[in-house]
Amino acid sequence: MKCPKCGEIVGDHDKFCPRCNAELFIDTQLAERLFKKKEDPLPDDKDNFFKPDRKAKDNNGQKKPKLNIDIHNLKLIAIVVLSLLIIVLVIVLVVTSLGSKGEKYAKKAADYIGADFEIASKKFDFKIKQESGYKGLTAVIDYNYVAESDSEVRIDGVTYPEWAVIFKTDDENRITEVRYCNFKSIKSDIKGVRKEHNINLDKFNPGTDKSTVDKELDMDYYSVSYTKDGEAYIYRYWYENDSGDEQPVVLTVYYDTKGKLKVYTPQMLYHQFM
Incomplete structure (x- = not known):
């Protein structure tokens, strides 16, 4: 047989080649394959020989789509979202301001309780008139002067202003209640x-x-009244009584000028308590 390394003729039972001193194998075909594998040159690109394939594939062998992140687009999205948040905040602030306008007027007017109405009204920055533009309000509340919103609401088929500031005066036209x-x-x-x-x-x-x-x-008041003796807050609520019927209540809570509780009075809800 031949030496699998140098090709020299060797004996069938020789353990080493007399020419190249290579170790001989009984299975020469296996030896040839081993020597050939050892002598195969490495690829020219040695740097990439042991590097894994950079093209990521999914479990099905398909190439995964490359994730492209556009920083410019992200900035635009962030600007749009921030702008929307600012717009929403402005709307909320405007609505809140409009909703509390009448309440602010009432608090300002309450500082003039006991004063002559004609003199005090000149210091108000809102319009006051002797008669409401809404018959619904006039039918349920006694007053001498009134300031009311331009916008209106319908309640049980009757039209009212969204808010109103009511003035009561005595015989000498001094403000007794706001x-x-x-x-x-x-x-x-x-x-x-x-x-x-x-x-x-x-x-x-x-x-x-x-x-x-x-x-x-734990609820907002429907109305508040200011007098020289303190404040009265009016609440409207309802609950189901033991018979399962709706029980509406008008609750008035009185406080002194220092904000301390005096008394409270619950009453059934009727239109005269508007």
Whole structure:
């Protein structure tokens, strides 16, 4: 047989080639394959020989799409989102400002309780008239002067201003009461907000701070009245009584000039309590 390395004729039982001293194998074909494998040259691009394929493939052997992130587009998207947030914030602030305009007028007017109306009204930056433009308001509230919103709401088929500031005066035309009414707050339901049960404030002693009572009530007031003796907040709510009937209530809570609880009076809801 031949030496698988140099081709020299060797004996069948020789362990080493007498020419190249290579170790001989009984299975010469296997030896030839081994020597050939050892002598195969490495690829020219040695740097890339052991590098894996950079083209990522998915489980099905398909090339995965390359993820292209465009920084410019991301910036544009961020600017658009930020602009929308600013617009929403501005709208919320405008709506909030408009909704509380009448309340601000009432608080300002309350500083002039006891003053002559003609003199005090010259210091107000809102329009006051002797008669409301809404018969619905005139039918349910007594007043001497009124300031009201230009926008209106329909409640049970009757038209009211969204808000109104009511003035009451004495025989000498001095301001005795200023009242703010938010008709818009009962637009969806004249009964007010729904409660799980009747509200009982008996656990609060006279002198309790208003903030403590507010936490128990947990609802916005429909109207507030200012006098020289303090403030009266009016709430509207309803609940289901033991018979399963809707029980509407008008709750008035009185505070002194320091914001301390005086008394409270719950009443059935009728139009005269608007």
